[in-house]
Amino acid sequence: MIAWRLEDFSELPSTSDFCIARAKESEPAGLAVFAARQSAGRGSRGREWLSPPGNVALSVLLRPAITPAQSGMFPLLAGIAVIEAIKHVAPGAAAILKWPNDVLIGGAKCAGLLIDAAPLQSRLDWLVIGIGINVAYAPQLPGRATTCLAAHGTTISARDAADVVLQKLARQLEIFEQFGPAGIVPSWVAHAHPVGAQLVVKTAESEVAGRFAGLTPAGELQLRVQDRIEIFSTGEILLGTSV
Secondary structure (H helix, E strand, O other): OOOOEEEEEOOEOOHHHHHHHHHHOOOOOOEEEEEOOEOOOEOHHHOEOOEOOOOEEEEEEEOOOOOHHHHHHHHHHHHHHHHHHHHHHOOOOOEEEEOOOEEEEOOEEEEEEEEEEEEEOOEEEEEEEEEEEOOOOOOOEOOEOEOOHHHHOOOOOHHHHHHHHHHHHHHHHHHHHHHHHHHOHHHHHHHEOOOOOEEEEEOOOOEEEEEEEEEOOOOOEEEEEOOEEEEEOOOEEEEOOOO
């Protein structure tokens, strides 16, 4: 199991950017960076990620022996680690995973993941997982419902929550190393919105409505659209939309 080398900071612009800079300086795998506050946190699709004091801002550096195409498994295994950590520290919160990189409680976003990676020929040189969890505060975002663990009766510190995440993440990395995607995909589906849930997949080209039909063995989203299955490797998911 990986042994994390955790570095703590009172403030950083971005924990992921810090890890990336260290990766480019040949830092070995296992670096974990926690910041009590981020001033320029990044979310998915170029969005800003607000992480005030009291929330988790955590990134880890990995150097997995995989091809770039296999990196799509890492949002899934990291999502499992985060939701297992949330269920451990906030057992009363009914958290679910939303493909590919969100954790929701009661339909509101509580946590998000960001993957940065760099190829080296046919393999990955490095991969950074960024993890943000709303522990004490739920930043208000236009058009997006948010929540935090404190709203569900949890008083854990962000630093202690980060420790739990690292423990769960180490275990998921171990499972992936032993069993590959077969050890990750079923677990992710078990933590996700149920098969048959109505949703819309938004891509740069289109919006497609259908019902969740699970994941492919490679972790791609399967959407049942009338009498066919469509497969998505990227996209933004809207849950509960009528089809």
